[in-house]
Amino acid sequence: MSATAFALSPTARGATPGLALTVRAPGQDALLPAGLLGLLTSLHRAIEPERQARLAARAARQAAFDGGALPDFRADTAQIRQGDWTVAPIPAALADRRVEITGPTDPKMVINALNSGAKVFMADFEDSTSPTWANLLTGQRALIGAVDGDLTFQAPAAGDKPGKRYTLKPADEQAVLIVRPRGWHLDEKHVLVDGAPIAGGLFDVATFAFHNARALQARDRGPYFYLPKLQSMEEAALWETALSHIEATLGLPQGQMKVTVLIETLPAAFEMHEILYSLRSRIVGLNCGRWDYIFSYIKTFRAHPDRVLPERGQVTMTQPFLKAYSELLIQTCHRRGAHAMGGMAAQIPINNDPAANEQAMARVRADKLREVTAGHDGTWVAHPALIPVAMEIFDEHMSGPNQHGVARADVHVGRDDLIRPSTGTITRAGFEGNVEVCVRYLAAWLDGNGCVPIHWLMEDAATAEISRTQIWQWLHTDGLHLDDGTAIDLALLETTLKRLPTRLGDAALPGAAKVPQAIALLDQLSRSDTLAEFLTLPAYAQID
Numbered sequence: 001m002s003a004t005a006f007a008l009s010p011t012a013r014g015a016t017p018g019l020a021l022t023v024r025a026p027g028q029d030a031l032l033p034a035g036l037l038g039l040l041t042s043l044h045r046a047i048e049p050e051r052q053a054r055l056a057a058r059a060a061r062q063a064a065f066d067g068g069a070l071p072d073f074r075a076d077t078a079q080i081r082q083g084d085w086t087v088a089p090i091p092a093a094l095a096d097r098r099v100e101i102t103g104p105t106d107p108k109m110v111i112n113a114l115n116s117g118a119k120v121f122m123a124d125f126e127d128s129t130s131p132t133w134a135n136l137l138t139g140q141r142a143l144i145g146a147v148d149g150d151l152t153f154q155a156p157a158a159g160d161k162p163g164k165r166y167t168l169k170p171a172d173e174q175a176v177l178i179v180r181p182r183g184w185h186l187d188e189k190h191v192l193v194d195g196a197p198i199a200g201g202l203f204d205v206a207t208f209a210f211h212n213a214r215a216l217q218a219r220d221r222g223p224y225f226y227l228p229k230l231q232s233m234e235e236a237a238l239w240e241t242a243l244s245h246i247e248a249t250l251g252l253p254q255g256q257m258k259v260t261v262l263i264e265t266l267p268a269a270f271e272m273h274e275i276l277y278s279l280r281s282r283i284v285g286l287n288c289g290r291w292d293y294i295f296s297y298i299k300t301f302r303a304h305p306d307r308v309l310p311e312r313g314q315v316t317m318t319q320p321f322l323k324a325y326s327e328l329l330i331q332t333c334h335r336r337g338a339h340a341m342g343g344m345a346a347q348i349p350i351n352n353d354p355a356a357n358e359q360a361m362a363r364v365r366a367d368k369l370r371e372v373t374a375g376h377d378g379t380w381v382a383h384p385a386l387i388p389v390a391m392e393i394f395d396e397h398m399s400g401p402n403q404h405g406v407a408r409a410d411v412h413v414g415r416d417d418l419i420r421p422s423t424g425t426i427t428r429a430g431f432e433g434n435v436e437v438c439v440r441y442l443a444a445w446l447d448g449n450g451c452v453p454i455h456w457l458m459e460d461a462a463t464a465e466i467s468r469t470q471i472w473q474w475l476h477t478d479g480l481h482l483d484d485g486t487a488i489d490l491a492l493l494e495t496t497l498k499r500l501p502t503r504l505g506d507a508a509l510p511g512a513a514k515v516p517q518a519i520a521l522l523d524q525l526s527r528s529d530t531l532a533e534f535l536t537l538p539a540y541a542q543i544d
Contacts, residue, residue, distance in 0.1 A: 017194055018041070018193075018194070019037050019040060019041045019191065019192065019193050020191075020192045021190060021191060021192075022189070022190050022191075022192060023133050023190045023544070025133055025134060025137055027137070027141070028137065031137055031140060031141065031207070031211075032207070035210070036206065036207060036210045036211075039206050039210060039246065039249050039250075040191060040193065040198055040202070040203065040206055040207075041193050042245070042249065043198075043202050043206055043242060043245055043246065043249075044193040044194075044196075044198045044199070044202065045193065045194070046241065046242075046245050047199065047202060047238065047241065047242050047245070048193075048196065048198075048199070050238050050241075051184055051199055051238060054184060054232070054234060054235050054238060055184065055185060057232070057234070058185075058231055061231075061267065062299075062300070065300050065301070065303070065304075066302070066303040067303075068303075068304075070415070070419060071266055071267055071269075071270050071300065071415070071418070071419060072270060072415045073270050073271075073415060074270070074271065074274070077233065077271070077273075077274050080273055080274050080277045081273040081274070083277075085277065085280065085336070086280075086336050086337035087276055087279075087280045087281075087283050087284070087336050087337050087338050088255060088280060088281050088282065088283075089337075090284045090285075090337075090338075090339070091220060091222070091258060091284070092220065093176050093220060093221055093222075094120075094176065094224065094258065094284050094285075094339075095401045095402065096119055096378075096401035096402065097119050097120050097176075097285075097339060097341065097377060097378035097402070098119055098377070098378045098379070098390075098391065098394040098395070098398060098401075098402075099118050099119055099120075099378060099379060099381065099387055099390045099391045099394060100118055100119060100120040100121070100122055100175075100178075100341070100378060100379070100380050100381075101113050101116050101118040101120070101121055101122070101175065101380070101381055101382070101383075101384065101387060102121070102122040102124055102128065102180075102344070102380055102381075102382060103121075103122075103123075103124060103128055103382070103451060104123075104124055104128040104129045104135075104139070104450055104451050105123045105124065105125060105129060105135075105138070105139030105140075105142055105143060106135075106138060106139065106142060107138070107141075107142040107145070107151060107152075107153040107166075108153045108155070108166055110123060110142045110143065110145075110146050110151060111146075111151060111152075111153055111166045111167065111168055112166065112384060113175060113384075114146060114168060114169070114174040114175050114177065115168065115169045115173070115174065115175075116175060116384040116387055117175075117384075117387050117388075117391070118175045118381070118384075118387050119175060119176065119378070120175050120176045120177075120178055120378075121174075121175040121176070121177055121178070122178045122179070122180050122226050122380075123139070123143055123177060123178070123179050123180065124180045124451075124460075125139060125179070125180060125181050125182055125200075125204045126180050126181065126182045126183060126186075126228050126229075126461070127180075127228070127292070127450070127460040127461040127462050128450050128451040128460045128461075129450040129451075130444075130445045130446070130447075130448045130449055130450040130543065131182065131186070131188075131200065131450075131536075131540065131543075132448050132543055132544050133190050133544050134448070135448060135450075136188075136203075136204075140207050140208065140211070143177070143179065143208060143211075143212065144211045144212060146168065146177060147177070147211075147212040147215050147216060148215070149168060149171060150168075151167075151168055152165065152166060152167050152168075153165070153166040154166075171219075176221065176224070177216075177221065177222075177224065178222075178224040178225060178226050178260065179204070179205070179208050179223070179224070179225050179226070180225070180226040180227075180228060180262075181200070181201035181202075181203075181204035181205045181208075181225065181227070181228075182199075182200035182201045182203075182204055182228070183200075183201060183228045183229030183230075184199060184201060184229065184230075184235055184238070185229065185533065185534060185537070186199070186200040186201065186534075186536065186537075186540070187199065187200055187540075188200040188202075188203040189540070189544075190544070191203055201227075202242060205225060205242070205243070205246065206246055208223065209223055209246050209250060209257065210250065213246075213250055213252055213256070213257070214250075214252075217252060217256055222256070222257060222258055223256075223257050223258075224257070224258050224259070224260075224284075225243075225257065225258070225259045225260075226259070226260050226261075226262060226287070227239055227259050227260070227261045227262065228262045228264065228289070228292075229262070229264060229265060229292070230261055230262075230263075230265065230268050230275060231265045231267040231268050232267060232268070232271055232274075232275075233271050233274035233275050233277070233278045234278075236261065236274075236275040236278040236279050237278040237279075239259070239279065240278055240279050240281075240282070243257050243259070243282065254281070255281040255282045256282075257282060258282050258283070258284050259279060259282055259283050259284070260283070260284055260285045260286065260287055260339070260341065261275055261276075261279065261283060261285075261286050261287070262286075262287045262289035262292070263275075263286050263287065263288060263289060263293070263325075263329055264287075264289025264290075264291075264292030264293045264296065264462070265292070265293065265296040265300075266293065266296045266297050266300045266418070266419070267296075267300070269293075269325050269328070269329075269418055270415075270418070272286060272328070272329060272332040272333075273332055273336070276332070276333070276336050276338060280336075283338060284338060284339055285333060285338045285339025285340065285341055285377070286329055286332070286333050286338060286339070286340060286341065287341035287342075287343075287380075288325070288326050288329055288340075288341065288342055288343045288376075289343065289344075289462070290317065290322065290326075290343040290344070291343075291344060291346075291460075291462035291463050291465075291466060292462040292465070293322070293325065294309070294312075294315055294322075294466050295462060295465040295466045295469055297309065297321070297419075298466065298469040298470060298473055299469055299531065299533070301419075302469070302472070302473055302476075302531045305477045305478070306421060307419070307421045308473055308474070308477055308480065309422050309424070309470065310422060310423070310424025310425055310426060310430075311424065311425065311426050311427060311430030311431070311433075311434070311470070312430065312433075312434065312463075312466050312467065312470065313430060313433075314422075314424035314425070314430075315422060315424070315466075317343070317367065317370065319422045320417065320420045320422075321417070321418060321419060321420045321421075321422065324413045324417035324418050324420070325413075325418055326342075326343075326371075326374060326376075327374060327375075327408060327411045327413065328411060328413040328418070330374060330375040330376060330406070330408050330411070331407065331408040331409075331411045331413075333377075334375065334403070334404050334405075334406060334407055334408065335407065337404065339377040339378065339402060339404075340375065340376050340377050340403075341376065341377060341378050341379070341380070342368070342371035342372075342376040342378060342379035342380065343367075343371070343379070343380060344380040344381070344382060345364045345367060345368065345379070345380065345381045345382065345386050345390065346382045346457045346458045346459070346463070347360045347361070347363065347364055347382070347383070347386065347456065347457060347458075348382070348383050348385075348453050348456045348457060348458055349361075349383065349385045349386075350456050356456075360456065361386075361389055364381075364386055364389050364390065365389060365393060368389070368390045368393040368394065369393050369397070372393055372394050372397040372398055372403075373397060374408075375403050375406035375408055376403070377398075377402040377403050377404070378394070378402070379394065382458035383458060425483040426474065426480065426481075426482055426483065426488065427482060427483050427484075428482050428483075428484060428486065431471075431474070431482060431488065431492065431496065432496050432503075433455075433467075434466075434467035434468075434470055434471050435467070435471065435493070435496045435497065435500060435522070436454075436500060436503065436504070437454055437459055437463065437464060437467045438464050438467040438468045438471065438518075438522050438535075439497075439500060439515060439518045439519055439522055440452065440454055440459075440504070440509060440510075440511075440515075440518075441454065441459050441460075441461075441463070441464040441467075442464060442514075442518035442521060442522065442535065442539060443509070443510070443511035443512065443513075443514040443515045443517070443518035444509075444510035444511035444514070445461070445464075445511070445536075445539060445543075446511060446514040446517055446518060446539060446542055446543060447510065447511035447513065447514045448511075448543070449510045449511060452510050452511075461535065461536055464535060465534070465535055468522065468525065468526075468535050469531060471493065471522075471526050472525065472526050472528075472531050473531070474488045475488060475489065475490060475493060475526055475527075476529075476531075490526075490527065493523070493526055493527075494523075497519050497522070497523055500515075500519065501515065501519075517542070521538065521539065521542070525538065
């Protein structure tokens with residue numbers, strides 16, 4: 001690898017003043033011009049000390065939970081929860097978000113999602129993208145092309161048949177674009193400022209805004225962002241500082257960039273009012289990021305044997321702790337004039353089995369009916385074929401652009417409701433399924449693919465994290481057994497991992513060549529005495 005250094009103004013803190021890119025890629029200089037590099041440098045210096053402080057606060061909070069403490073509402077912010085305030089008005093382009101589609105940022109996906117008929121497309125640099133340098137640059141270029149309206153994709157030929165050419169529909173027929181950057185915990189190791197890696201999310205947001213903010217502002221389209229993995233109001237306030245810095249540097253009005261925050265960590269569920277308040281000049285809603293929320297519940301209570309969850313398939317939104325979280329989010333958002341977005345339907349159409357497909361679609365319809373009748377203002381799907389299914393449900397039960405008038409005054413959620421233990425079992429199929437999903441997803445991720453269809457579900461980092469953390473907790477909690485009486489121990493894990501290649505067979509799976517590497521990493525993480533905070537942190541060291 002070669003490094004390119006840019007001699008920007010030094011800082012007293014940095015041993016190596018300035019910005020350095022540790023890799024070179026075709027077209028990189030055009031995508032990362034000097035003006036953007038200067039913005040990244042100033043942004044890093046303004047944000048990095050507090051980012052590190054926030055990450056340290058997370059670790060301290062988790063240590064308290066490991067010692068027996070329980071999450072709770074904050075006494076020092078009671079006045080915010082009790083106060084009479086609302087967020088800033090919601091832009092017209094985001095008033096109706098009844099169905100949103102999410103996915104990675106490769107050109108084909110971006111075109112299909114914008115053309116899909118959904119109200120919003122969330123272009124995902126986080127859970128759906130393996131952050132190889134090539135993927136990140138390709139994704140940013142695709143979004144620039146989408147904003148400019150000239151993005152195309154030519155599929156390769158198949159034998160003597162020419163590949164399909166993909167083009168965008170007219171702008172007024174496209175979904176509204178929202179970009180999800182990486183969370184505060186993720187570094188961008190290819191961009192160093194004063195010798196330290198910049199936050200991945202800052203790179204994602206600043207690069208997108210630098211190239212697209214003016215054009216989007218002119219069309220009253222933001223820029224708009226989805227902010228992931230927040231755990232506290234202080235972390236939300238740090239995003240406010242970062243976005244304000246970008247706006248000032250780019251000459252945008254303060255509050256021009258609007259955000260939706262994913263409530264996908266258990267600690268954040270106790271600070272929803274505070275998160276809205278910290279971003280009140282630019283936030284338009286909160287989202288029930290339920291897969292990551294389940295992962296966070298497991299991680300938060302990793303040392304609490306009385307709060308071990310059953311296998312993933314039994315942890316549905318009807319579980320009391322998830323129902324309480326969803327309803328409290330609706331009540332909180334509508335009290336503050338913000339959208340309350342529902343969760344993801346991860347199903348993929350089963351085209352070769354009509355009966356199984358109908359069962360899957362029935363589950364989608366039931367889930368979306370639950371959301372809209374509870375008061376959610378919109379929902380997520382992972383596949384374009386689910387858009388008409390979800391749209392029909394929301395059109396039938398939501399006559400206006402949203403349901404802000406549904407106050408949910410009947411909801412009374414306390415601390416114990418949000419952390420109530422779940423009932424259920426752990427079957428052999430559930431254990432083996434977790435191992436398979438985690439290995440297959442991780443293998444694909446290591447090979448550069450962050451969104452993988454497995455058993456007719458679209459799996460991403462969030463669902464792999466559920467699988468991985470459940471395996472660890474089950475192994476590290478004394479006395480757990482499968483429902484057939486088999487002890488859940490390292491011998492069971494070892495046997496399952498040894499059998500997995502045979503179970504997978506010779507199918508051309510995404511990342512098949514990386515399966516041995518993925519098995520080794522899952523084995524290492526599962527045996528460790530300490531649960532790794534995120535699967536993607538050790539995995540990131542193994543790419544690029």
